[in-house]
Amino acid sequence: MSKRMLSVSAAVAATLALSITLPQQAEAASDPVGPTQLSFPAALAWSAFSPNAVAPGMNDWDCKPSAAHPRPVVLVHGTWANRYASFALLSPELKRAGYCVFGLNYGDENDSIAGKLPGVYATAAIKPSGAEISQFVDQVLGSTGAAQVDMVGWSQGGIAARSYLQFYGGANASNPAANKVKNLIQYGATNHGTTLSGLATLADQLGILNLTPAALGQAAVDQTIDSPFQQQLNANGDTVPGVNYTVIGTKYDEVSTPYTRTFLTAGPGATVNNITLQDGCAVDLSDHLSMIYSWRLIGLTKKALNPAGNVYVPCVPRLPVV
Numbered sequence: 191m192s193k194r195m196l197s198v199s200a201a202v203a204a205t206l207a208l209s210i211t212l213p214q215q216a217e218a219a220s221d222p223v224g225p226t227q228l229s230f231p232a233a234l235a236w237s238a239f240s241p242n243a244v245a246p247g248m249n250d251w252d253c254k255p256s257a258a259h260p261r262p263v264v265l266v267h268g269t270w271a272n273r274y275a276s277f278a279l280l281s282p283e284l285k286r287a288g289y290c291v292f293g294l295n296y297g298d299e300n301d302s303i304a305g306k307l308p309g310v311y312a313t314a315a316i317k318p319s320g321a322e323i324s325q326f327v328d329q330v331l332g333s334t335g336a337a338q339v340d341m342v343g344w345s346q347g348g349i350a351a352r353s354y355l356q357f358y359g360g361a362n363a364s365n366p367a368a369n370k371v372k373n374l375i376q377y378g379a380t381n382h383g384t385t386l387s388g389l390a391t392l393a394d395q396l397g398i399l400n401l402t403p404a405a406l407g408q409a410a411v412d413q414t415i416d417s418p419f420q421q422q423l424n425a426n427g428d429t430v431p432g433v434n435y436t437v438i439g440t441k442y443d444e445v446s447t448p449y450t451r452t453f454l455t456a457g458p459g460a461t462v463n464n465i466t467l468q469d470g471c472a473v474d475l476s477d478h479l480s481m482i483y484s485w486r487l488i489g490l491t492k493k494a495l496n497p498a499g500n501v502y503v504p505c506v507p508r509l510p511v512v
Contacts, residue, residue: 221249227278230479230511234275234309241295241309243274247285248293251333255290261340261372262290262330263495266323268345268378269312269409270304276344279483280491287492292330296322296350302407312346313407316419320353324360327370340373340495344482345446346409348379348437352423355430366432366459375436375494377487378443378478382424382451383415415451431459436494438487440467442510445478465490470505477510484508 224243227233237243248265255262263284267276273293284291297312297319299305305313312319327339343351351374354360362368412419429435435454443449449466456462467474467487476484489503 223248224274224278226282227483229483230275233278234271236278237272237275237309239308240274241272243272244293245274245278245281245291247282247291248273248277250285250290253290253334255334255336256288259287259289259496260336261338262292262334262336264323264327264330264339264341265291265293266341266343266347266351267293267295267312268347269407269413270307270310271345272309272311275309276347276482280342280488283488284492284495289495290334290336292326294322294326296326297346297407297409299407302404304406312350313409315408316346316350316412317353317357317422319350320356320358320360323350323354324358327354327360331370338370338372340375341371342375342377342491343379344377345379345478346413348374348376348452349381349413349423351376352379352381355433356423356426361430361433363431366430369430369432371433373434373436373494375438375491376452377438377481378440378446378449379437379452380413380446381428381437381454383417383420384413384445384451385415385447386445427457428454429457429460429462431457433460434494435460435462436465436490437462438465438467438481438490440474440476440478440481442468442475442477443481444510444512463494473505473507475510476508477512479511480508 221242221244222240224236226246265277267273272295281291295311297314299314302313304310341351360371437454439449439452446452453464454462471486474484474486481487485504485506493501493503
């Protein structure tokens, strides 16, 4: 009788286990891991056939932060991109260095032409994307048991992260020690808007800027200089207390222009380190699209995540995409 009961109990336990693990396996199956890439165009082309792919080392929900690297790193991609195409080199490099690495696709919409393309995200209005990031960060904190995360944001990802900090609970102005983000590292972020090499300015002067959302998505308009979103984002200064900002720009940026508009000014209780990628390394000719695959930028990122560590920042040639 006891053997029969044990058999039934085992069957029930197995059934319960399957009911718990199968959804996780289904989720993993829908998010294939892509290969490591050495350039953005190659990664973007690969992701067109696998829009939900994750980069190597990304979204390991069993990862627990170490004492050496106590905060998981959340990667936030740029406009018309995705988590794989943006971080198919950075993610495995951070994972290899001992970090728990996570990334999300955000800002999805199907109203614009760009938003309908496979593997294209971050076309929706930017401010609400902060809410998507908020939900994802809470999921990361719950899974890892960490108290805070560090964030890396490329292009729009840098200001979507700021939207999260300012409007959706990422930072606590009255008690910065309770912030959910310790370090924010930005690459070519459109912190103060962009002329898009003059194209956005020209469109505004011609009175056709209002046609942009239907073609490129609201996010494109939100990143122009003095857009309503830009004014709201920067109304109370560039920073929030308790966060360390590292802002990396490139002289050859053709998207976030002029490139110096990416740099931030530190407000009370915050620190800012503005870095031009070519300072000390003139052979790195990275533009907006190739900077996220720059070995120098990856070294600077590791240094920002671990300022006290013995981190090597290389200087090797890098060509622009455009």
